[in-house]
Amino acid sequence: MAEADTEPYDFDEEISYREPDTASGSDNYEDPCGDEDVEDDDGWIAELERAVEDGVDAASLADICQHRGIPGHLRCKAWKICLNISGKSDFLSSWDKILDLDFQDTINKDAVALSLKRCDGDADEFARIAEYIVTFYCKSRSLVYVSDEGWMDIIGVLLGAGLNSGDAYNAFYTILGRYVSRGLEVDGSQENRRSYQLFRLLLLYHEPELCSFLDTNRVLATSYLHPWLSSIFASVCSPAVLPILWDIYLTQGDPFYGFFLALVILINGKDQLMEEEDSATSGLLATLVRFPEALQPEDVEDFCGLANYYAESTPLSFWRDNQGGMFGSASPPVDAPDVDAALALPISAAELLSSQLRYFVVDCRPPGQYNAGHLPTAFHLDSGLMLEQPGEFATAMAALFDAQTQSLALDAESAGEHLAFLGSGREEEDRYLHMVVAQLLQRGKKFVSIVRGGFAAVHDLASHLLADHKPAECVVCNPARRAVSPRQPEAPTRGGVVARLSQEIKSRSSELKERQRVARLLRGFGAATRGPVRA
Numbered sequence: 001m002a003e004a005d006t007e008p009y010d011f012d013e014e015i016s017y018r019e020p021d022t023a024s025g026s027d028n029y030e031d032p033c034g035d036e037d038v039e040d041d042d043g044w045i046a047e048l049e050r051a052v053e054d055g056v057d058a059a060s061l062a063d064i065c066q067h068r069g070i071p072g073h074l075r076c077k078a079w080k081i082c083l084n085i086s087g088k089s090d091f092l093s094s095w096d097k098i099l100d101l102d103f104q105d106t107i108n109k110d111a112v113a114l115s116l117k118r119c120d121g122d123a124d125e126f127a128r129i130a131e132y133i134v135t136f137y138c139k140s141r142s143l144v145y146v147s148d149e150g151w152m153d154i155i156g157v158l159l160g161a162g163l164n165s166g167d168a169y170n171a172f173y174t175i176l177g178r179y180v181s182r183g184l185e186v187d188g189s190q191e192n193r194r195s196y197q198l199f200r201l202l203l204l205y206h207e208p209e210l211c212s213f214l215d216t217n218r219v220l221a222t223s224y225l226h227p228w229l230s231s232i233f234a235s236v237c238s239p240a241v242l243p244i245l246w247d248i249y250l251t252q253g254d255p256f257y258g259f260f261l262a263l264v265i266l267i268n269g270k271d272q273l274m275e276e277e278d279s280a281t282s283g284l285l286a287t288l289v290r291f292p293e294a295l296q297p298e299d300v301e302d303f304c305g306l307a308n309y310y311a312e313s314t315p316l317s318f319w320r321d322n323q324g325g326m327f328g329s330a331s332p333p334v335d336a337p338d339v340d341a342a343l344a345l346p347i348s349a350a351e352l353l354s355s356q357l358r359y360f361v362v363d364c365r366p367p368g369q370y371n372a373g374h375l376p377t378a379f380h381l382d383s384g385l386m387l388e389q390p391g392e393f394a395t396a397m398a399a400l401f402d403a404q405t406q407s408l409a410l411d412a413e414s415a416g417e418h419l420a421f422l423g424s425g426r427e428e429e430d431r432y433l434h435m436v437v438a439q440l441l442q443r444g445k446k447f448v449s450i451v452r453g454g455f456a457a458v459h460d461l462a463s464h465l466l467a468d469h470k471p472a473e474c475v476v477c478n479p480a481r482r483a484v485s486p487r488q489p490e491a492p493t494r495g496g497v498v499a500r501l502s503q504e505i506k507s508r509s510s511e512l513k514e515r516q517r518v519a520r521l522l523r524g525f526g527a528a529t530r531g532p533v534r535a
Contacts, residue, residue: 044068045071045074047064048061048064048074049074051064052074052077052078055081055086056081057081058081058082058084058251058253059253061081061082061251062082062251062252062253065247065248067248067251067301067304067305067308068247069244069247069248069301070251072243075161075162075247076161076162076167078247078251079161079163079171079246080163080171082251082253083170083171083175083178085167085170085171090165090166090167090169090170091136091140091166091169091170092132092136092165092166093166095132095136095139097132099131101135101138101139104135106145107131107134107135107138107145108127108131110130110134110147110152111130111152114126114127114153114155114156115127117156118156118159118160119159119160126159129159129165130155132165132169133155133165133168133169133172134152136169137172137173148230149230149231150180150227150230150231150232150234151176151231153231153234153235154172154175154176154231154232154234155168155172156234156239157234157242157243157246158171158172160239160242160243161243161246178255178327178328179232179249179255179257179327180229180230180232180327181195181229181326182195182325182328193340194322194325194339194340195225195229196220196221196222196225197221197340197342198259198322198326199221199259199262199263200221201339201342201345202259202260202314202345203221203263203266204344204345204441205315205344205345205448205449206263206313206314207263207266207267207446208442208444208445208446209444210266210267210270210273212441212442212444213273213274214273214284217277217281217284219281219284219285219288223289224285224289225262227289228258228265229259229262232246232249233245233258233261233292236289236292236293237292237293237295238293238296240296240297241295241296241300244297244300244301245261245295245300245304248300248304249261249304252304252308255326256311256318256319256322256323257307260310260311260314261303261304261307263310264303264307265291265292266288266291268291268306269287269288272287273287273288312356313447315355315357315418315449316351316355316356316357317345317346317347317348317452318345320348320351321336321337321346321452322336322339324336337452342450343437343441343450344421344437344448344450345449346449346450346452347359347420347449347450347451347452348451348452348453348457349452349457349458349460349461352420352422352451352458353458353461353465357416357418358415358417358418359418359419359420359449360379360403360404360416360417360419361375361377361378361379361414361416362378362400362419362420362421362422363375363379363380363381363422364381364382364383364421364422364423364432364436365422365423365424366382366384366429367380367382368473369424369474369475371468371470371473372469372474372475373463373470374455374466374467374468375422375458375465376465376466376467377413378414378422379400379403379404379414381396381436382396383432383433383435383436384432386432386435386436386439387432387435404416404419417447419447419448419449420449420450421436421437421448421450421451422451422454422455422458423450423451423454424454424455424475425453425454425455425456425457426454430454433450437450455476456476459474459477460476463476463477
């Protein structure tokens with residue numbers, strides 16, 4: 001943003017009533033993550049103090065903090081490092097401070113309400129600064145202020161942490177651009193649907209049963225996500241929780257982190273929601289929206305630890321395919337997936353071939369196409385059998401899950417808890433695949449994804465890795481082969497995951513490798529009405 005073309009204005013005073021100086025003995029400031037509450041067994045606070053004074057980068061700061069709350073006397077400097085606003089110009093001080101927007105009365109009213117809710121000191125000054133920040137932001141970007149967008153609550157957290165007016169404005173500007181998804185307002189736009197549909201796909205990936213329950217009861221993501229994500233939970237969590245939550249949020253540096261915090265909130269409240277199945281939609285929604293209010297300061301690190309767990313268990317395509325166009329001012333890439341029409345979470349072919357997650361690949365193409373070339377570890381499932389020969393299809397599905405279980409037990413090359421369904425990449429040929437995936441999701445199968453672009457995308461990236469590749473018969477190498485009916489009666493060749501598993505079962509020990517489960521993280525968490533509690 002260009003610096004305002006106005007006369008300089010001396011407006012760089014500190015917010016004294018919330019200045020996080022624990023040595024001052026101020027009665028007005030009670031740091032929810034004060035120095036006396038922070039354990040420094042490994043000396044990390046001393047290391048953080050040196051890092052903050054040295055002006056390290058955000059990544060180094062995150063390595064030191066390790067998802068822990070930051071001591072109050074370091075918070076302002078740490079947040080400025082995380083937001084990359086240290087040493088930035090004080091744009092607010094060079095503004096003329098004229099309050100003349102058509103909706104100025106609304107801004108003033110909300111600023112005063114914020115000061116009464118969040119300020120322990122000079123409420124008039126608190127309200128004045130909040131009004132200045134919002135007014136200048138609207139003028140500089142030609143925006144119309146809307147009360148329920150969460151802006152005032154964000155400013156309340158920044159001023160409450162002790163940032164001066166100039167730093168608070170720069171932080172506010174950066175947070176809206178970096179962490180608040182564009183189009184969160186409920187306006188029915190395509191951009192708006194993209195944000196909420198992407199979250200629905202994330203929920204569908206990790207908790208399909210809960211996603212189906214919410215869909216059936218018409219509890220839409222637009223109804224509860226907006227107050228959570230538009231304010232980075234500042235509109236719904238207690239003032240004691242927010243500084244600690246934002247410490248971890250900002251050091252994490254992930255624009256999508258709010259999606260995973262929201263996911264944890266829903267999963268933690270799943271049992272309570274489903275117990276209220278007979279309630280009206282409005283009742284379910286009211287219960288759901290209140291969940292973040294129960295979060296306590298001592299719960300925040302565990303809460304964020306679960307969010308990190310789910311983030312690590314999510315395909316990287318979730319970030320790579322969707323960040324552009326959802327945050328900041330850039331337009332969505334032309335090849336961005338159509339999440340609004342997606343049946344399940346899409347992943348890229350590149351991720352399938354090289355990922356931090358391990359995928360059990362299910363190749364759903366007709367036998368003739370599979371036999372002309374396939375990934376060596378792929379399990380072949382003739383999805384067309386679902387309608388044509390239901391009995392054989394049921395047998396094939398049982399074999400699929402047996403193969404997946406055995407591969408995990410043996411830690412085989414083909415092993416993967418995450419199911420990646422691979423079609424041809426042509427909509428008319430993949431309709432059976434979509435029916436199979438829909439059935440699995442309806443039955444509550446977790447970690448189900450569809451490879452975007454299908455086999456054609458895999459072939460383009462790594463044809464040299466294919467097994468049994470026959471270019472003359474391959475429909476990607478030889479498109480004329482598509483004239484042949486895709487429903488060829490030949491059986492798949494003996495190979496792929498089934499044959500490999502048979503060999504490994506004979507040659508390797510049957511001792512099972514222990515696998516970490518999310519239940520250990522969830523153990524000890526209380527009822528959703530209380531929010532997460534420490535294990």
